[in-house]
Amino acid sequence: MTVQYRLKSFFRKPHNIILFVLVLILSYLTLVPLLTMIIDTVTVHTAEARRLKLPVGTVTLSHWAKVLFDPASVSIFYKPLLNSLITSLGACAIALGFGGTFAWLVTRTNMKYKSLLSSLCIFPYIMPSWTLALAWYNIFKNSVVGGTPGIFTALTGIQAPNWFAYGPFPIALVTGLHYAPFAYIMIGGILRNMDANLEEAAMMLNTPRSRIITKITIPIVIPAVLSTFLLVFSSAMSSFAVPTFLGLPVRYQVLTTQLYRTMNGLNPGQGYSIAMIMILLGVSILAMNQKIIGLRKNYTTVTGKSSNIALVNLKKARTPVSIIVAVFLFSVSLLPLISFALESIILRPGDYSPSNITLQFWIGSAADNTMANSEPGLLLNPTLYRSLWNSIKLSLACSLCAGTVGFLAGYAIVRGRGKKLSDFVNNLAFFPYLMPSMAFSAIYLSMFSIQRGPIPALYGTFAILVLAGTVKYLPFASRSGINAMFQLSKEIEEAGVIMGIGWWKRMTRLVIPIQKSSFISGYLLPFTSCMRELSLFILLVTPANRVLTTLLFYYNEKGWNQYSNGINLLIVLIVILFNFFVNKVSGASIDKGIGG
Amino acid sequence: MPEIVLKNVTKKFGSFVAVDHLNMTISDGDFITLLGPSGCGKTTTLRMIAGLETPTEGEILIDGTVVFSSDKQIDISPSKRNIGFLFQNYALWPHMTVWKNISFGLENLKWSKEQIKERVEELLDMLKIREFAARYPAELSGGQQQRVAIARTLATNPQILLMDEPLSNLDAKLRMEMRTELKRLHKETKATFVYVTHDQLEAMTLATKICLLDKGLLQQYQSPLTIYGKPANLFVADFVGSPTMNFIRCEAKSVDKHTLKLSNQVLCLHFSASSDLTGVTGGPVTLGIRPESVTLSEDGKLKTVVYSSLPSGMETILRLQIGDLLLNSVVFGSLDFPVGSELNISFSGQSVVLFDQEGTFVTTGSLALA
Numbered sequence: 001m002t003v004q005y006r007l008k009s010f011f012r013k014p015h016n017i018i019l020f021v022l023v024l025i026l027s028y029l030t031l032v033p034l035l036t037m038i039i040d041t042v043t044v045h046t047a048e049a050r051r052l053k054l055p056v057g058t059v060t061l062s063h064w065a066k067v068l069f070d071p072a073s074v075s076i077f078y079k080p081l082l083n084s085l086i087t088s089l090g091a092c093a094i095a096l097g098f099g100g101t102f103a104w105l106v107t108r109t110n111m112k113y114k115s116l117l118s119s120l121c122i123f124p125y126i127m128p129s130w131t132l133a134l135a136w137y138n139i140f141k142n143s144v145v146g147g148t149p150g151i152f153t154a155l156t157g158i159q160a161p162n163w164f165a166y167g168p169f170p171i172a173l174v175t176g177l178h179y180a181p182f183a184y185i186m187i188g189g190i191l192r193n194m195d196a197n198l199e200e201a202a203m204m205l206n207t208p209r210s211r212i213i214t215k216i217t218i219p220i221v222i223p224a225v226l227s228t229f230l231l232v233f234s235s236a237m238s239s240f241a242v243p244t245f246l247g248l249p250v251r252y253q254v255l256t257t258q259l260y261r262t263m264n265g266l267n268p269g270q271g272y273s274i275a276m277i278m279i280l281l282g283v284s285i286l287a288m289n290q291k292i293i294g295l296r297k298n299y300t301t302v303t304g305k306s307s308n309i310a311l312v313n314l315k316k317a318r319t320p321v322s323i324i325v326a327v328f329l330f331s332v333s334l335l336p337l338i339s340f341a342l343e344s345i346i347l348r349p350g351d352y353s354p355s356n357i358t359l360q361f362w363i364g365s366a367a368d369n370t371m372a373n374s375e376p377g378l379l380l381n382p383t384l385y386r387s388l389w390n391s392i393k394l395s396l397a398c399s400l401c402a403g404t405v406g407f408l409a410g411y412a413i414v415r416g417r418g419k420k421l422s423d424f425v426n427n428l429a430f431f432p433y434l435m436p437s438m439a440f441s442a443i444y445l446s447m448f449s450i451q452r453g454p455i456p457a458l459y460g461t462f463a464i465l466v467l468a469g470t471v472k473y474l475p476f477a478s479r480s481g482i483n484a485m486f487q488l489s490k491e492i493e494e495a496g497v498i499m500g501i502g503w504w505k506r507m508t509r510l511v512i513p514i515q516k517s518s519f520i521s522g523y524l525l526p527f528t529s530c531m532r533e534l535s536l537f538i539l540l541v542t543p544a545n546r547v548l549t550t551l552l553f554y555y556n557e558k559g560w561n562q563y564s565n566g567i568n569l570l571i572v573l574i575v576i577l578f579n580f581f582v583n584k585v586s587g588a589s590i591d592k593g594i595g596g
Numbered sequence: 597m598p599e600i601v602l603k604n605v606t607k608k609f610g611s612f613v614a615v616d617h618l619n620m621t622i623s624d625g626d627f628i629t630l631l632g633p634s635g636c637g638k639t640t641t642l643r644m645i646a647g648l649e650t651p652t653e654g655e656i657l658i659d660g661t662v663v664f665s666s667d668k669q670i671d672i673s674p675s676k677r678n679i680g681f682l683f684q685n686y687a688l689w690p691h692m693t694v695w696k697n698i699s700f701g702l703e704n705l706k707w708s709k710e711q712i713k714e715r716v717e718e719l720l721d722m723l724k725i726r727e728f729a730a731r732y733p734a735e736l737s738g739g740q741q742q743r744v745a746i747a748r749t750l751a752t753n754p755q756i757l758l759m760d761e762p763l764s765n766l767d768a769k770l771r772m773e774m775r776t777e778l779k780r781l782h783k784e785t786k787a788t789f790v791y792v793t794h795d796q797l798e799a800m801t802l803a804t805k806i807c808l809l810d811k812g813l814l815q816q817y818q819s820p821l822t823i824y825g826k827p828a829n830l831f832v833a834d835f836v837g838s839p840t841m842n843f844i845r846c847e848a849k850s851v852d853k854h855t856l857k858l859s860n861q862v863l864c865l866h867f868s869a870s871s872d873l874t875g876v877t878g879g880p881v882t883l884g885i886r887p888e889s890v891t892l893s894e895d896g897k898l899k900t901v902v903y904s905s906l907p908s909g910m911e912t913i914l915r916l917q918i919g920d921l922l923l924n925s926v927v928f929g930s931l932d933f934p935v936g937s938e939l940n941i942s943f944s945g946q947s948v949v950l951f952d953q954e955g956t957f958v959t960t961g962s963l964a965l966a
């Protein structure tokens with residue numbers, strides 16, 4: 001067989017063309033940045049030249065030495081690493097505890113209001129990760145570290161102690177609560193699909209309920225639990241906003257905040273080294289997860305058709321349990337919003353009396369707001385509208401690009417599965433997930449600040465935001481693309497092939513309509529993530545294309561508390577409304593199929 | 597004339613050989629079954645004929661046209677091969693009604709509205725599914741879905757119909773009904789049918805010719821009765837027929853041109869071949885005796901003990917013990933025998949099969965006790 005013929009028959013298959021194009025593009029957009037980053041860990045940057053007394057661009061191992069083997073390493077790297085590990089482990093425990101319990105209550109007991117509670121439970125996950133952090137801060141901040149006390153003190157007169165208001169405890173708790181819905185989705189999915197016969201068989205033998213849970217249910221969900229654990233762990237490790245709000249007041253540094261400090265300050269080389277270590281951590285966590293998923297295949301019986309297992313009768317506890325869960329979920333979902341609304345309408349921070357309430361930060365003119373540098377009220381504020389418009393534009397653009405590329409990637413990866421090329425593209429498309437956002441954007445900044453081949457200099461443009469967002473969220477989109485394609489037997493498409501229906505028509509008339517809701521979630525996830533993204537854009541935006549989240553940070557840095565809380569409220573509302581809207585239109589939703 | 601010719605067709609998945617140098621000619625109007633245990637390469641073979649899978653080597657001709665050739669570097673796309681493909685899981689499009697499922701392919705061929713309407717109605721009648729035209733596949737039973745899938749496949753009038761275990765998801769009664777239906781369709785459409793199944797009974801009852809595969813290798817390609825009566829080797833003999841054929845290992849000694857003396861610990865027999873015994877003069881051989889050739893007879897000289905008895909009304913399946921040998925036997929009629937009772941048997945008929953040391957077919961013949 002000639003090479004020519006092989007190429008021809010290779011490229012006759014549409015999925016091979018897609019794979020080939022993706023390899024080229026994604027290598028450039030993910031592998032080149034990775035290489036650049038590796039090189040950056042061993043070269044001298046402008047900011048470091050004077051201190052190191054070496055010319056810019058010299059190869060040096062001093063960054064690595066400083067991060068790993070210096071007396072200062074403890075504060076530069078080891079202490080933040082330890083803090084990251086502590087808060088992430090804590091977050092995992094909380095996410096699994098709450099999420100797992102809730103999953104069990106929903107799938108295995110006769111708790112009331114299941115479907116309502118199930119939808120409510122997803123809230124913290126839809127909201128930006130820092131929502132709960134900021135709410136916590138609003139409520140429990142104390143005057144010990146300076147500034148005005150929060151709502152809790154105003155109501156009770158008690159100052160929350162430092163360990164409770166700031167640092168590892170609230171960071172772990174808040175991050176854990178944010179990811180608890182994720183644990184619920186993963187574990188609930190397994191519990192729901194698990195062959196109930198396994199449990200029923202034990203029930204026939206008069207095994208007590210508690211033994212069934214410890215000896216049968218838990219071992220079966222263990223792989224899902226481990227998998228959730230690892231994913232929550234790695235997400236918590238790379239969270240930036242939460243430790244910024246809750247850690248910095250007491251100088252509690254974790255890896256990401258340390259990354260921001262070094263990268264933005266005088267030691268970018270050290271920052272890149274820390275980023276490399278984070279990537280390595282991420283890769284190994286992912287490898288472990290892959291192994292566990294591989295195990296799970298021949299471990300649990302996921303039959304897909306769940307027979308109706310007899311639900312645990314909570315008896316007298318039924319109403320109290322339902323109410324406690326409802327109150328808890330309402331407070332986790334709604335209290336933050338209330339606190340934002342409240343903070344945005346009080347004149348003098350810390351004073352929650354009715355006389356101190358004003359709407360001037362929403363509808364006041366510039367003249368009313370002289371204390372905030374004559375910034376007009378939010379609803380009259382052109383900067384806000386520009387940022388809002390930018391945010392929506394950016395999120396739409398990223399979601400369109402990431403969603404479409406993700407769909408194509410999912411299609412091509414599944415059709416070409418088993419081949420090296422397909423595995424390679426799969427890994428390429430997932431890799432951005434492992435890159436800490438901050439480091440990722442720093443690399444893009446340096447890569448695209450000058451013209452490269454056909455790509456013009458992009459610094460300060462909207463395009464670089466779209467590019468970074470698209471690549472960063474591609475993993476979500478390609479995951480849902482892959483899932484959607486796996487659920488669709490290839491014969492469905494082949495039936496069309498045999499009838500001579502062309503590729504385009506097969507996609508638009510068969511594949512996409514059938515898996516509509518899965519594909520839409522491939523667009524939904526990037527949109528929501530982009531809407532609330534901060535660390536990825538914080539280095540890339542310029543005042544001209546500022547988005548809501550960076551405006552939030554800008555106001556926060558300025559100390560204009562009412563404005564930042566108001567914007568926060570807006571962001572959360574937009575995200576929730578958007579999810580609700582898409583859910584109504586398409587039936588796609590994150591918690592689909594678990595709720596009662 | 598849609599004749600299908602496979603020449604040295606091989607398919608490898610990595611280093612695993614799924615189909616190994618397959619040679620086969622399927623004549624126009626045949627009803628061929630591809631038979632073999634699960635994983636033997638049936639689906640792969642069918643998909644290669646359809647063009648859904650690219651062979652690693654070899655050549656495939658349909659209707660005299662080369663549709664695939666690794667040497668001549670030809671690979672014609674499935675839609676140009678004039679075939680229909682019936683998938684094991686039906687692969688109906690769940691978001692389209694029955695009507696739309698059938699008409700979609702025709703619309704794609706740019707048929708006129710009237711022509712499409714006429715053709716769809718014809719098929720709805722032919723498969724007796726007119727009343728379901730407006731339903732979605734999820735609202736149909738398995739058997740009805742199957743009919744829709746057949747209608748969709750037949751819509752474009754393919755001259756070759758490839759079917760991958762189309763009845764495996766149906767219950768036993770529906771399966772019987774659909775078999776009859778398929779035979780009728782074969783007559784009506786005058787198309788060439790290639791039918792994959794792992795069910796030997798289905799293969800026997802439907803096919804004009806059976807292609808028996810094992811581990812990607814062709815074992816035998818002949819009519820059902822030849823396969824049953826003259827199995828090419830022990831694998832074929834064992835795979836076809838239920839209850840399975842009895843195999844008895846013996847030492848052979850040549851008596852004359854047509855006769856062998858066969859013996860083991862339990863038995864001592866004379867085998868009279870129906871043709872010359874050129875190859876075999878002695879040494880270890882295997883006898884294959886179909887259960888229906890093991891007959892009960894009052895004056896039979898072979899004493900056996902009933903090991904198990906499975907009456908089904910029309911016939912009774914017996915397991916009979918002689919020493920450490922167990923024999924299957926089928927007795928017709930409504931009979932039952934107590935376990936442990938003694939029965940006398942003899943070997944009847946001319947269809948006892950002799951296999952050589954390697955397990956290859958030598959000849960058929962009759963048996964008598966020595």
Ligand SMILES: Nc1ncnc2c1ncn2[C@@H]1O[C@H](COP(=O)(O)OP(=O)(O)O)[C@@H](O)[C@H]1O
Nearest residue numbers: 418609614632633634635636637638639640641
């Ligand atoms: N796409 C594939 N990749 C790797 N191995 C395959 C693939 N398709 C089939 N096989 C293997 O080839 C062998 C034959 O498969 P198949 O033709 O489906 O068997 P069957 O006779 O049951 O239809 C099996 O062992 C199967 O595992």
Ligand SMILES: [Mg+2]
Nearest residue numbers: 638639640760
């Ligand atoms: Mg098969």
